[in-house]
Amino acid sequence: MNVMPDSDSKETSATHGAYLKLRELILTGELPPGDKLKIEQLRKLLDTGASPVREALSLLTSDMLVERIDQRGFRAAPVGKANFEEILMLRCTLEETALRASIRNADAAWEDRVVLRHHHMNRAGLRKAPDFEDAHKAFHMALLDNAHLPMLERYCSQLYDLNIRYRYLAAGGPSYKKRDIAAEHQNILDAALNRDADAATAHLIDHYRSTGEYLSSQMDG
Amino acid sequence: MNVMPDSDSKETSATHGAYLKLRELILTGELPPGDKLKIEQLRKLLDTGASPVREALSLLTSDMLVERIDQRGFRAAPVGKANFEEILMLRCTLEETALRASIRNADAAWEDRVVLRHHHMNRAGLRKAPDFEDAHKAFHMALLDNAHLPMLERYCSQLYDLNIRYRYLAAGGPSYKKRDIAAEHQNILDAALNRDADAATAHLIDHYRSTGEYLSSQMDG
DNA sequence: TTCTCCAAAAATATCGATATTATTTGACTT
DNA sequence: AAGTCAAATAATATCGATATTTTTGGAGAA
Missing domain, CATH: 1.20.120.530 (GntR ligand-binding domain-like)
Incomplete structure (x- = not known):
């Protein structure tokens, strides 16, 4: 039973939405290179659960925009x-x-x-x-x-x-x-x-x- | 409280383990091209939870070994x-x-x-x-x-x-x-x-x- | 028969809670 | 004062359960 508050016309999965937003944040530098990407922090920022955030970050790994360090979380890819x-x-x-x-x-x-x-x-x-x-x-x-x-x-x-x-x-x-x-x-x-x-x-x-x-x-x- | 049954000497995350095994299964053709990769099926096969499987599949997307269709799961990349x-x-x-x-x-x-x-x-x-x-x-x-x-x-x-x-x-x-x-x-x-x-x-x-x-x-x- | 539509089943996506692991803090030793 | 270790803290990784969506199967109409 979803209320669907009139606006928010987008019909897409939470993971895909998180992927697009995170991608934008990293590309524009709002999430600066090398920054630690804490799940909890992003969870609140994107107003979604931990699983979609985690999966979106895994996907961004393929685009070389995010680095994954096993057991130590994610970070925005460094630049140089x-x-x-x-x-x-x-x-x-x-x-x-x-x-x-x-x-x-x-x-x-x-x-x-x-x-x-x-x-x-x-x-x-x-x-x-x-x-x-x-x-x-x-x-x-x-x-x-x-x-x-x-x-x-x-x-x-x-x-x-x-x-x-x-x-x-x-x-x-x-x-x-x-x-x-x-x-x-x-x-x-x-x-x-x-x-x-x-x-x-x-x-x-x-x-x-x-x-x-x-x-x-x-x-x- | 983990029993750690003598063997299984590998020290790694469940996600990484799942990633390596799935990668091997796809590369060798044991998971044939185009096959639907059902979470539950893989979860049992790899003896782990749904989250690691899901995340491993997301990572394999970057290697172009797995295709992700939003809301419709994963499949082994087709060949041709x-x-x-x-x-x-x-x-x-x-x-x-x-x-x-x-x-x-x-x-x-x-x-x-x-x-x-x-x-x-x-x-x-x-x-x-x-x-x-x-x-x-x-x-x-x-x-x-x-x-x-x-x-x-x-x-x-x-x-x-x-x-x-x-x-x-x-x-x-x-x-x-x-x-x-x-x-x-x-x-x-x-x-x-x-x-x-x-x-x-x-x-x-x-x-x-x-x-x-x-x-x-x-x-x- | 063939098509459409609806209910049942299956699978995916997501959430909330817990276990595990890394990091920090601060007391204690040298 | 500097270093070390252990408890406290924080963050990650994982699990189990639920909500959502897609797919299936079949009953009824054309």
Whole structure:
């Protein structure tokens, strides 16, 4: 007999809800890197039982956002320059592979998908919508999803999230204003639509490297 | 008040124990691909509570050995030709990256490590020891571990396990006898010790492709 | 027969309580 | 004053029971 107090329209399991919220808290840095994640504390914060919290944390382990130390609980994954650079390197390698495969399979439906995502991203960017991050990710993932390689896409998605975590941590650096992000995206899109895999991957990797180098220069140790 | 009945010398959490056993059962095919993994059934099989089972299954999700369908339980990850070929492709890409980085950092300690692993693997192979699989994996991982790229190593380790799962499923095919595995390993080792990254990666990828093509030819759908 | 719908059964997800293990605190020794 | 050990505290891991949801099985209608 659940009262279901009008709002809270979400229909989902407690575990999944906890997973989404914890993920958000870690990505945005509200739960800082290295922090001990105490069950009781999170249980109260998310207003749920210990089991869903525990299971959500176990799931976040797969995303490398949480570390599990047997018998000693969970902690938010630590960060560091070496880790950041490994993420950057892996993204370049894996996204190049995925993008080339995607272009190899190029068809009209995929072109439509990518063009739409690009448009939505620009729209969100212009009005500085809070969901620009989501639209940005959706565009990048759309570029890759025609590879039909689910594991590779999962890796890329994971690495994307790990990367934006660093962006949140270095919050609001000027790097975004200086560069012309829109032009970079346009270059990638155009090359992809031309089915020019070499140009597309070159632009994509440049895009990552130039944001990467800035963030990397901000970090020590 | 735990009786601790003399044997069972393992000192570990129930969750971790369940994780290891379930992993083994899935890798060897005793829990076949696509099978529904019922909590109660596993609880009895592993002689533990529902919470450790549940948590172990959540952890196995990260290894892509278990799929979680919200509100509908867990199942052993399905298999298929496309999945196998994706694993093979990713291994070639990622292990090449890791091996090149490893060789770039080559030093005497690493050489020692690799030579030893190679020796142990051959020893285990000669007397057909049941732990040949472990030694084989240890050799391959030792080749990569000088890259000092923990995420990349984790991916490679994951993919290695996913691959041997297919070997178990195609159990005892003649492919192993036909080819001279030992020579292939020797070639990889020699090239690595010579710090010849091009040759080492070429041998490594050949090694994977030739076992891969055999297994792939065995599968349909 | 085939379809729909509802009750029964089974399985999952979640809770609350307890046992187990790690960490801290502080008295006591050197 | 510094170190050590044991009790007290806190946190994790686990269990058993319950609530929720999905699946099954079959009765009745088209």
